[in-house]
Amino acid sequence: MVEAVQQAKQQARSPRVLFYSHDTFGLGHLRRSRALAGAVTRAAPNVSALILTGSPVAGRFPFPDNVDHIRLPGVTKTPDGNYESERLGLHIDEVTELRAGLIDATVKHFDPDIVIVDKEPTGFRGEMIPALTWLRQKRKAHIVLGLRDVLDDPETLAVEWERKGAIEASEQYYDECWVYGLRSIHDPTAGLDFSAAFRAKTRFTGYLRREELPDGEVPSDPYILVTPGGGGDGAGMVDLVLSAYETDPTLSPRALLVYGPFLSGEVRAQFETRVTKLGDRVHAVGFDSRMENLMNGAKGIVSMGGYNTFCEVLSFDKPVVIVPRTRPRLEQFIRASRAQELGLVRMLDETRGELTPEAMAKAIHGLATQPSPSSAFCPGLLDGLDVVSDRALDILGLTRSQGVA
Structure with missing residues (x-):
């Protein structure tokens, strides 16, 4: 029984x-x-x-x-x-x-x-x-x-x-x-x-x-999405984007910056002071669990090129500028370098001295005419x-x- x-x-x-x-x-x-x-x-x-x-x-x-x-x-x-x-x-x-x-x-x-x-x-x-x-x-x-x-x-x-x-x-x-x-x-x-x-x-x-999630809100005005992923090692990229907007008053559209939940509170407070001075040209939030929706609504992306963000960029077919970290791992740099060779992304390369406010501003300006990833045909991507x-x-x-x- x-x-x-x-x-x-x-x-x-x-x-x-x-x-x-x-x-x-x-x-x-x-x-x-x-x-x-x-x-x-x-x-x-x-x-x-x-x-x-x-x-x-x-x-x-x-x-x-x-x-x-x-x-x-x-x-x-x-x-x-x-x-x-x-x-x-x-x-x-x-x-x-x-x-x-x-x-x-x-x-x-x-x-x-x-x-x-x-x-x-x-x-x-x-x-x-x-x-x-x-x-x-x-x-x-x-x-x-x-x-x-x-x-x-x-x-x-x-x-x-x-x-x-x-x-x-x-x-x-x-x-x-x-x-x-x-x-x-x-x-x-x-x-x-x-x-x-x-x-x-x-x-x-x-x-x-990746696909859009239900119930997520997206800003109605044009924006570029700036995302350092979890944020724990993204302070350098955030600083570079803010410096670009501070250096170039013509830089547009506005930036929507998502710090990530692991950016240190002290560093975030310093960034918030700078964001406030930039007025409505940059808006910042700490965390959003529905990044897919923000990604889909953006005119372009600035990111560090982690695996998930890379998948989202490809999925929503968005032009992207990648600023990869090189420490403690070369993962992001290897991915971004190869993706740039294939015409999928634009990378700012530390080894070529491209991590400057001027180079970042030029790259953001270029998002408007940068080819989307789908223009580089990769079967089974x-x-x-x-x-x-x-x-x-x-x-x-x-x-x-x-x-x-």
């Missing part, structure tokens, strides 16, 4: 997908996981998706139907490159052990059919290893490593992954690898010593198309969400929009 009841429950059970997004800094991993989860649940409405995230602002985002999240205790990076507890006051080893225990318990209780791990094969400081080991021992779940288009320069990445044991973990635990980009633009695995077998189960999906959702449904044995086997 008990076995019959358990069997009936199993047959009635909805398919489940678990996303892991470590999010020690910025917004990128959470936003990517949210987009992927939404694509899968829209393709098959009876699929349930759960995101494990360390982002301190996860609760400020809207989540699609059948998608929810669990917030892991936060950690933050210190100026010397180490990590510490964001709020608990515990030693980082204790926080990591706590996070690992929560991940392990979630995996066992949620019992996912697919697990998609973003960027870090072992998780933050190895916190995914207990759960991955259990899943492998129990032969539960199809485990996928998801990588953005660019991770870092190949030499630096190879050293980092060797230190973390990431290559060994990728080979041992993962059934396949999805790269959310195109090999013709960049191969993030090029410098990594993967086996031929692992490379054979790696697929390039294309970038992840924005196929990522369709490729991922089709593959997920195939693994689950479902058909699109039916959600039944």
Whole structure:
């Protein structure tokens, strides 16, 4: 009788997908996981998706139907490159052990059919290893490593992954690898010593198309959108844009500046003083969870060129000026350089002395006549969400929009 009841429950059970997004800094991993989860649940409405995230602002985002999240205790990076507890006051080893225990318990209780791990094969400081080991021992779940288009320069990445044991973990635990980009633009695995077998189960999906969200408000007057992403490392770009408007009184249209939730309060206060002096030429807000709508309404974009912003620029076909960071990673610089070669973006290059107010003003003026990304034809450029959702449904044995086997 008990076995019959358990069997009936199993047959009635909805398919489940678990996303892991470590999010020690910025917004990128959470936003990517949210987009992927939404694509899968829209393709098959009876699929349930759960995101494990360390982002301190996860609760400020809207989540699609059948998608929810669990917030892991936060950690933050210190100026010397180490990590510490964001709020608990515990030693980082204790926080990591706590996070690992929560991940392990979630995996066992949620019992996912697919697990998609973003960027870090072992998780933050190895916190995914207990759960991955259990899943492998129990032969539960199809485990996928998801990588953005660019991770870092190949030499630096190879050293980092060797230190973390990431290559060994990728080979041992993962059934396949999805790269959310195109090999013709960049191969993030090029410098990594993967086996031929692992490379054979790696697929390039294309970038992840974004769409407008419901209920978002967009200014009616023309504007350019200035976004440093999460804002934690965006002060230099914001300063450059404000300096351009201060230097060139003819610069238009007005700028809508979204600082991001991680810009320091002290730095933001200094920027606010300058924004006030610029009058109605620059308007600034701290955070907007519906950046897709602001992006779609803008005449052009100024950004640092992180992965999610790049996807949005391509999706809404907006001319963009990218000011990539070069420290602590070359990810943004590599992406922007290659995109500029293909005619997708305009980049201001630190190595050519272009980070000046005059160069920024000229670039903003040029947005009005700059070709949109779609003028550079790249087959399969924005196929990522369709490729991922089709593959997920195939693994689950479902058909699109039916959600039944």
